[in-house]
Amino acid sequence: MHDELRAALAGLLDGLPPTQAARAVDRLISHYRGTTPTDAPVLRDRADVAAYAAYRMPATFEAVRSALAAFAERVPQFAPRTHLDIGGGTGAATWAAAATWDGHRSTVVDWAQPALDLGRELAGAALPGTEWRRGVIGDGLTVPAGTDLVTVSYVLGELRPEARRAVVGAAATAGAVVLIEPGTPDGYLRIREAREQLTAAGLRIVAPCPHGAACPIVPGEDWCHFSARVSRSSLHRQVKGGSLAYEDEKFSYVAAVRPAAAPDAPGAARIVRKPQLRKGQVLLDLCTAEEGLRRTTVTKRHGAQYRAARDAAWGDTWE
Numbered sequence: 001m002h003d004e005l006r007a008a009l010a011g012l013l014d015g016l017p018p019t020q021a022a023r024a025v026d027r028l029i030s031h032y033r034g035t036t037p038t039d040a041p042v043l044r045d046r047a048d049v050a051a052y053a054a055y056r057m058p059a060t061f062e063a064v065r066s067a068l069a070a071f072a073e074r075v076p077q078f079a080p081r082t083h084l085d086i087g088g089g090t091g092a093a094t095w096a097a098a099a100t101w102d103g104h105r106s107t108v109v110d111w112a113q114p115a116l117d118l119g120r121e122l123a124g125a126a127l128p129g130t131e132w133r134r135g136v137i138g139d140g141l142t143v144p145a146g147t148d149l150v151t152v153s154y155v156l157g158e159l160r161p162e163a164r165r166a167v168v169g170a171a172a173t174a175g176a177v178v179l180i181e182p183g184t185p186d187g188y189l190r191i192r193e194a195r196e197q198l199t200a201a202g203l204r205i206v207a208p209c210p211h212g213a214a215c216p217i218v219p220g221e222d223w224c225h226f227s228a229r230v231s232r233s234s235l236h237r238q239v240k241g242g243s244l245a246y247e248d249e250k251f252s253y254v255a256a257v258r259p260a261a262a263p264d265a266p267g268a269a270r271i272v273r274k275p276q277l278r279k280g281q282v283l284l285d286l287c288t289a290e291e292g293l294r295r296t297t298v299t300k301r302h303g304a305q306y307r308a309a310r311d312a313a314w315g316d317t318w319e
Contacts, residue, residue: 008124049115060096061093063251067251067253068100068255083147084151087137090118090122091108094108097151110137111134111137137155142170147175150174153180156168156190171198177254183223183251190252207267224252226252270316272285281300
């Protein structure tokens with residue numbers, strides 16, 4: 001995790017009774033998993049926001065940074081000057097954008113003032129020029145003309161369907177859009193729905209999909225998601241329980257750009273499951289531009305390709 005963000009989080013729960021933090025975390029988990037869509041802010045007060053930041057910011061940061069890195073790899077010439085983080089809360093996606101690109105100005109829009117206040121406090125001098133603005137997330141939301149990048153992370157599941165469509169529609173007016181949701185079957189379905197809305201609005205899909213055609217996954221049989229390794233601080237372990245020094249955050253995402261910025265050629269295949277290492281061979285489950293989902297077996301006789309397969313990770317591209 002970004003060292004400055006870790007330092008900013010370090011003293012966050014000082015003075016907050018552990019039982020109060022635990023109750024806030026339990027309530028927030030149900031919202032995070034998308035089981036309780038709402039028309040009101042999820043983060044209600046300082047205790048909620050502190051618990052949320054300790055519980056979710058490290059994982060959200062790593063998931064968004066992974067999605068942005070895949071996007072940046074696919075469109076290396078893209079360098080945003082303006083970034084809007086819709087429903088950004090305490091600003092994890094803004095930290096992730098700052099870890100991916102330099103020289104842009106971010107605006108975080110959220111309907112929970114306590115989240116914005118804490119986000120501004122955590123950002124301090126590390127995210128200079130960031131604007132923290134209160135606004136409704138749903139119908140009536142607009143994206144300023146000329147916005148280069150919009151991120152919407154772990155927000156769609158908190159919204160009712162009509163508000164979700166309004167947010168994705170507004171985001172689709174930007175130069176590029178990256179949407180991230182939990183890596184659950186429901187989170188994937190929200191990303192799939194948003195992906196269709198983005199393509200209908202004229203954007204081109206650049207990640208994780210190597211193509212802009214219909215997703216080849218059959219809903220209910222499987223779902224597209226990826227994993228980001230999260231280092232857990234002592235603060236993180238205190239809030240979430242457990243003793244491991246890390247956890248794996250599962251997430252689904254889609255990244256799209258205006259046609260003028262999109263690469264001309266289809267993308268390389270994407271590894272959509274953890275590679276399976278066998279004696280003398282590696283099994284790779286791929287999403288491809290030409291054949292949809294397929295499995296390929298790379299053996300020792302493939303030489304350099306075999307060595308690359310052994311080092312390949314879930315979510316990487318594969319030529």
